[in-house]
Amino acid sequence: MNRSLFRSPFVLVPVVAIAAWLGLLFLWPDLAAGSSRGLRLGTGIAALVSMLLALAYVLRKYMHKYGYSPEFKLKVAIDRMERAETRVHELRREILRGQHGTKRAVEAQVARILREEGVHRVLVAQVLEAPVKPGEPGKGTPGPRFTIKVTKAFLLGRAAKWLHLHLYLSLAFAAAVLAHGGDGWDSPLGLVLLGSSLIVVATGVVGIVLWALGPAWLTARERDLSIEEAFVLRESFQRKLAELTQKLDGDLKAAFTGPDDGGARARALLAALPKTDAARRVLLQDALVLQGQWARVDSEFRVLWRTRLSFMGWRAVHLPAALVLAVAVAAHLLSIAIY
């Protein structure tokens, strides 16, 4: 199980939101009726903000997937990266020779190198104090020991963190939506808004649980082939079979292009072909072998595909519902602006 999907400080966001709502209910029990205009406005804004922030995950994902992220514009020449790496390496040598006494001095030095080489937005450096004890490697090395760890800057944060944000802000969104319009099921727009919100959040929660569990199910079923390998092999066999089928003629071709009977017709035709017709026999035999290989890979792929679908299928509901929600929210905002 992938517990990392749930471990995030963002969990505090829905917890605080729900606690705040429960606290308000405790203090003013009649709030639930939605009597306060201020509360409705406040929860509405909270719901909108949390929804937009949750949507930012989607935006970030597709910006990266299609190469539109502003981070792509920060690309620096590899020569500059190498120069910076060489200079930082030289700094490490100086540390080993004991030429830099304090961590702050090293931090300043490495920051200066990265800035001077123009790679400070691409690389970040951490200076870590490495404990030196008698008997360790490096015993006798003069001066204190530091480790300079240079890594990529990862400016926007990893997609996994954004998924946490998406998940927990969506829960906060659900709480805010219920507080905002929990009594609005009687109007068509309210029904759509509340209904789509609940579907989106519920499928999201189900989805994240399935994402945590599903990969283990799939991995357990990937024995001979991974799902990717099965897919590629299946496509390859299919293509080869199609090419070979083109070379067949008449009833031989029909045996492969007609309804799937597991190759029964083709085998019957092979048995009926005279041995003197060697060329057609060889072609037919090859096609039968290919069809057998394809069928085996295809059945394996189908098992794996169904398993993958079992933990990815929720998106078929989640994504359209999210689109409906976005449109409904836009309509809701428009109606507020107009009326």
Add this chain to the structure above:
Amino acid sequence: MAEEGMSELEAKESELIFKLELFASLPPRLRKLLLKFRRYTSGRADQVFVHQGEYTEDFHYVLSGSISAYRTELDGKTELFEFLGGHSWFGEASAISNQPSLATYKADVPCTLLSLDGGTFKILYKDPTNQEFRKRIDERYRRQSLAAHMRTMPIFKGLPKDQLAALKSEARFETHPKGKLLAREGEAQDAIYMVRSGAISCTRKLPSGVEQVLEYHMNNSSFGERSLAEEDARWPGSYTTLAPTDLLVISRAAIRSTLGEGTGKLAALERAALALVQETSGTGAGPEARSEDELEVLVKGGRVKGGEALVIDLQRCVRCNMCVETCVAVHEDRVPRLSKKGQRTPAVIELVPTEISLATSCYNCDIPECMMACNYGAIRRDSEGLIRFVYDNCVGCSACVSACPYGVIRYTPPPGSAPIVPKESFLESIPWLGNLFKKPAGEQPADAAAPAAEAPKPSPVLSARGEKVQGKSIKCDLCAGLPFEGCVYNCPTSAISRKDPTSLQFGKDEIRTRVVEGSISDAVHGRRAGGTHG
């Protein structure tokens, strides 16, 4: 010499060939070989047989006519290099060392040549019973070609002609059998070596006892230049022949005495050696001796990204393919460097037993098979220990692709092959609105902006440095120059990550204990996995 089974004409030919001084001493076995594989090349006046810089392994003996050899020097001047009348020869340097031709050979008058392929010539040259032949070849090589050949060594590139001529007399030829230890790690460097044929490995012994290959030398590569740059230079590793090897050796003492101690000539050469050493220890090829401390800092400090395995945790991967799609997005040529195909193995991640796939990213092996397979010096280990391609040297033979035991290296389609049509993105495919996301013509690859009437050319595949590498090898470049490593950065479930391979087998505390106990061997050994700059 008429042999049994020979026709009259063949017997006559044999008699004529072995009257030639060069071939007269061949023993019967080699005579048969020569007669079997010899061929005749005839050419009219002004015909060029070989161009300078051309890769050819053929050896040519001038039977009739005359040939002039012209050589263009670095300053662009072309001069008559040598004049070859009847009964002289050329191509021996290329045949022995796979060296590009040192000059352009052009017929003055109609000529006839007796030609041998490189393989046959090498057998004749290296046969221990054929010393006379070898002696004649070497004598002429020393007299005519050695200076030009030495000029191909980076250290002697800028040396004036007269000094090069003086130095060539100090060069000695050495031949060693397979497995001969030429120099031991830590011993004083006392000479510069150039590999004329064969192969040499330079290895260092890690604290764990593992022998790590720093580099291979073959086909005219040289080593030992540090002996001129530093007074107390030491060999960074042990040099051992991997096959019968021919070397050109010039001792430091000989260089000093020839150029004169304390003279400007020697100082200039020493400066050139220093520049070369600095260049190769900075970002280039040369191995550099490292202390254990440095290695520990590099490997354990996460400094060497290439030393970390690209790991896909199969208990986390939802197979969304985001990693590969990001890899495509990152590279302008839209060719992914990442393949999710990899070795599956049980492991421990964050103290939880799991099943992982080690994605096919470069392992920077201790003994890199790809480097060994490359005949053109296009694969090197840089100062950080990463295996790198030198695209200037790569001829696209794809030997490294076959040699890599992990299938990490991929071959890009050569120029002129079926075009790689960049996939239109989802946003670009939206009717009307998609035009907003399409790159303007100026930003498109040259071929994309070409008129529709012209035949489409393949999109250029680019290295991390932006060099076109069509028809050459590529591998993961760690998203060089970008502030993220796409596959790791964009995985929504934290399934793909860079990990110190040792941490996959032991818990964190165990790792710490092992390191604190001074056992950095695993850490060093763990440098076998990761990506590189392509």
